[in-house]
Amino acid sequence: MTIRAKVLAAAAAAFLVGTALPAMAVTLRYANQGDLKSLDPYTLNETTTNAHLGHIYEGLTKRGRDLTVEPGLAEKWEVSSDGLTWRLFLRKGVKFHNGNPFTADDVVFSANRVRAEGSNFQTRVPSDAEFVKVDDYTVDVKLKRPNPILNYQWDTWYIMDKEWSEANNTAAPTPAAATSPSYSSLNANGTGPFKAESHQPGVKTVFKKNPDWWGKVEHNLDEIVFTPIKSDATRVAALLSGEVDVIEPVPLQDIQRVNSSPNAQVLTGPELRTIFLGFDQTRDELLFSNIKGKNPFKDAKVREAFFKAIDIETIKSRVMRGLATPSALMIAPELFTYSKDFQRPKYDPDAAKKLLAEAGYANGFEVGMDCPNDRYVNDEAICQAVVGMLARVGVKINLMAQPKAQYFGKVLKSGNYQTSFYLLGWTPGTFDSHNVLFDIEGCRDNPASSRGESNLGNYCNKKHDELADKILVENDKAKRDQLIKEAFQITASEYGYIPLHQQALAWGVSKKVKLSQRADNSVLLYWAHKE
């Protein structure tokens, strides 16, 4: 080969490389066990769905990789000194995917739509808050009472285009019971970094990069193809064979296998959800027990005995294969400043036996336990471990493990709270303690209020509820945290609940992909890089 030919060849090769690479679109394939059912952002308030739609739609705020609240479509906000008016300054120059400009009208429209009948996100915005357009890029929110965490959930209150929604006859949210198909459940028009290219529910959804996005692009993808893969074995196989790049979740028993494969690894970390046990503390006689005429769980000693009889380290190492973080609180430590001040009482079966004897149950008793078997990581296995541990202190548990469809139908308010002892998991939607204090730990005694609706056993302490009310309107963060701490201390001292652990996130990621894992289990691919 002459020098000339060599130079030519090199030039040709360089040319080929230079032109071929940019032309190759980067496609990231992602499989989740759950489905993306509707593209309407106000239909189902669920982490996976919200994360998917977060690629297309955006809220007034965003949450960063560490879940801190950041400006989104609102550049900044100011709160008046009485805490009753929030002034939102909207980002200028933002366009929806169809080219419509984003303005104050869209915010006012979305605030009404999200609170309309059929929306699953009504709690995102207080029902008595008034949204007033000041000019095209300023909105005032007028509140009836101060709310320091007003914008905490606005990262998943996605802003929709007024003009587009009205033109397509989808100005009302797609309700669960829609009698005719809705345009917005199959089509989307957001401001986000990706556009919805196609959506076949239950089969495949394709997202295309939005070249006109306003923000700083932190990914190198041109396209995301999402496929739901329900079967665990198939999902893992698809990752190992390189057909998909990201899967969520990886079943615990497959983590080692994925990590030992040359193609992929598992990203793990504690999730925000707290798994806990609760007791029926309200009925005078338990529904499912051999103790008649009284309710043993009304006695704090019995609850303490149960707490001390549970060996959380064994559950962590045996049932969860090390992938759990034992918890002393009803909220994830990441979400509460003083969580370090709380410690779990030590595992002590002898003390548990003594407490039961003191409470008058020296020979133990029998009680039924409700447990889902397809909702949380190894939920049924956790319950079985609890059954074994309580048997050692003389309490016989009749375990009723059932699919979530039956389980929730039985234990929630709609099923009239038919449970004596149960396992549940909870992530505060606001990422704030007040949600736990109100929904899980609040008294259920006022039927007009929604306080305590998820407090399935009705643990109740009036002093605790007074604190919760103060926390709701307290604007000073240091004072607020102190009040929260007091409230949690009350529950802990009365053994109102048995917090077990935070389960681990387990995302399977191809070695070609770099990804940030957020503790709320939102798979956000706008932070993904693929080789």
Add this chain to the structure above:
Amino acid sequence: MVAFIIRRVLQAVGVLFAVGIISFSMFRFAGDPVNQIVSIDTPAAQREEVRRSLGLSDPVPVQFTRYLINTVRGDFGISYQFRQPISDLLAERMPATLELAFCATVFAVAFGILMGVYSGLRRESFLSKLFQTLSLIGISLPTFLIGILLIYLFAVTLGWLPSYGRGDTVRVGWWTTGFLTLSGLMALILPSITLGLFQMTLIMRIVRSEMLEVLRTDYIKFARARGLTTRAIHFGHALKNTLIPVITIVGLQLGSVIAFSIITETVFQWPGMGLLFVQAVQNVDIPIMAAYLMLVALIFVMINLAVDILYTVVDPRLRSTIRQPV
């Protein structure tokens, strides 16, 4: 003949009605759909609103009557999960299931007959014994296990075939087909084998035993005496007669191949009707469950009806009994 068909159609309506009642009463135990529609922290008042708008707070007889009337009108309603009309969802998923069922049946018939004939003719050969062993595996191993084994061998370890999905599809009218693209054809291989394996072993065993039976009959002996070639005897005379039960089996099994593709579709994330049904059960999507069960019942009834009619065409002896019901 017309009276026979009318009677059969009336019976079919009865069967469908019974399926309707049974499936409707089963939904009582499927769980509460409302909890699958809303998130866990949805206030109870909102849950009640959803329940009312779905018509779930009406008395059971009212719900059942409404369900029957809508079903008769061909209106299966709107899926709770997808907010799409059920008829659209089923029409979208049906091609996937039918193509899979077709490929599985072709695979089962082709390989079943070949292996059956071979092991019938050469009973003592090593290959026949291997086929027999394989057929035992095919009959005894559960479908999902076979599927997962195939995935691990061909998709994960060897990397030859895709582990899930349909590959690229081409839209022909309302029908989406995987037959026209390479990835679509590749994606069909593993699920077809998984779904068809049981039928294949069944056919193979039937053909083998029929073959052994037929080869012992007199007319084969006479054919040999006439000096026909072995080839003509085996394939012209013997095989033809073994195929009658095979046709019956294939016909009747076609319904179950379509209906029971549920497991195969779940393992391979095959976007067909079976997968839709499984997702519906998990999410207590009652309208989809109801429509699917009715559709499957309809397919079975239609196939049985067709088989009965075909019998009378094939076998004149049956006609007299049909004219005068016994």
